[in-house]
Amino acid sequence: MATFKKKTKTNQEIPTASLPDIIFMLLIFFMVTTVLRxxxxxxxxxxxxxxxxxxxxQKRLVSYIWIGPEKLGDFKLGPTxxxxxxxxxxxxxxxxxxxxxxxxxxxxxxxxxxxxESSEMGIVQDVEHELREGGTLRINYSTKRLVN
Amino acid sequence: xxxxxxxxxxxxxxxxADIAFLLLIFFLVTTVIDxxxxxxxxxxxxxxxxxxxxxxxxxxxxxxxxxEQGQLLMEDKPASVDMVKEEVKKHVLNMGxxxxxxxxxxxxxxSIKNARQTPYRAYIAVLDRTWMAYFExxxxxxxxxxxxxxxxxxxxxxxxxxxxxxxxxPAAISIAEPDPQ
Numbered sequence: 001m002a003t004f005k006k007k008t009k010t011n012q013e014i015p016t017a018s019l020p021d022i023i024f025m026l027l028i029f030f031m032v033t034t035v036l037r038x039x040x041x042x043x044x045x046x047x048x049x050x051x052x053x054x055x056x057x058q059k060r061l062v063s064y065i066w067i068g069p070e071k072l073g074d075f076k077l078g079p080t081x082x083x084x085x086x087x088x089x090x091x092x093x094x095x096x097x098x099x100x101x102x103x104x105x106x107x108x109x110x111x112x113x114x115x116x117e118s119s120e121m122g123i124v125q126d127v128e129h130e131l132r133e134g135g136t137l138r139i140n141y142s143t144k145r146l147v148n
Numbered sequence: 149x150x151x152x153x154x155x156x157x158x159x160x161x162x163x164x165a166d167i168a169f170l171l172l173i174f175f176l177v178t179t180v181i182d183x184x185x186x187x188x189x190x191x192x193x194x195x196x197x198x199x200x201x202x203x204x205x206x207x208x209x210x211x212x213x214x215x216e217q218g219q220l221l222m223e224d225k226p227a228s229v230d231m232v233k234e235e236v237k238k239h240v241l242n243m244g245x246x247x248x249x250x251x252x253x254x255x256x257x258x259s260i261k262n263a264r265q266t267p268y269r270a271y272i273a274v275l276d277r278t279w280m281a282y283f284e285x286x287x288x289x290x291x292x293x294x295x296x297x298x299x300x301x302x303x304x305x306x307x308x309x310x311x312x313x314x315x316x317x318p319a320a321i322s323i324a325e326p327d328p329q
Contacts, residue, residue: 016165019165020161020164020165020168023165023168023169023172024168026172027168027171027172027175030172030175030176030179031175033179034175034178034179048268048269048272048273050186050187050272050273050275050276051276051280052187052276052277052279052280052282052283053185053186053187054185054186054187054188055183055184055185056183056184056185056186056188057183059184062184110188112184112186113186115268116268117267117268117269117272118267118268118269119267119268120264120265120266120267120268121214121262121263121264121265121266121267121268121271122264122265124268124271125262125264125325128191128323129325131191132191132192132193132194133194135193137190137191137192137193138188138190138191139188139189139190139191140184140186140187140188140189141186141187141189141272141275142184142185142186143185143186143187143272143276144185145185
């Protein structure tokens with residue numbers, strides 16, 4: 001009995017010529033969406049979790065204030081410190097001028113408070129008081145989504 | 149005369165994919181796609197020294213006190229965090245029925261007061277429950293108007309139109325300054 005071997009003429013290889021293009025498309029997507037970290041955070045901010053969240057869509061309106069125990073290296077933590085942009089703020093009363101200047105540049109400024117969950121309210125209230133004096137009234141307590 | 153051998157004038161493209169892959173991996177690793185989420189608040193403008201805060205009728209204010217241990221006192225009675233949401237809803241939706249709660253939703257005020265040593269997470273927990281109460285009130289109001297939830301109502305609003313639900317149930321949450329020690 002003769003065996004028939006069906007010969008197929010179709011090419012079984014996947015065309016790889018367009019592979020670089022696909023990769024480039026992905027690359028461009030990630031390049032566009034990437035925001036390189038602007039400043040190094042020198043305080044630990046473990047954010048609390050909450051349910052009633054709102055999103056801030058316009059990132060350019062946001063200015064951050066970090067409040068939390070200072071990172072000292074070797075996983076050691078110092079006393080609670082306040083950081084704006086790249087610098088720790090030794091005197092809280094200086095915040096009003098910093099924030100006022102930011103407000104002049106961006107009148108719709110939103111201040112995002114990234115506060116470590118173990119911080120005490122005293123320092124947060126001091127910062128809020130300064131924000132009121134500086135006129136930056138829109139704030140946002142940065143929190144993570146609570147997952148049940 | 150011997151003709152010069154023709155040079156290959158094409159760039160080898162076989163390694164192009166690899167180069168692109170490397171770049172792709174770099175950007176994949178460095179990308180942070182997180183939208184900032186948080187609890188939005190608007191601080192009151194600074195008060196003048198001699199100016200007193202506007203008077204609020206006692207019944208319209210739901211006082212929540214958070215102490216140093218994160219324990220709550222709601223209307224001078226000990227309470228737990230889980231009770232906050234129901235109490236706020238009861239207070240806001242009272243419509244003048246119970247004399248201990250608010251006159252009307254527009255007059256209702258939630259006052260949260262902390263001690264200086266109150267842990268931040270306790271404060272956020274209370275604030276979160278308060279906002280959740282309002283979110284649920286807004287959601288049920290939107291359902292009465294025929295929307296699936298409050299978010300679809302807001303999305304359906306014209307840009308200049310007033311948010312009627314928000315106008316009827318303004319979330320008046322006040323963060324009281326702590327007593328000087």
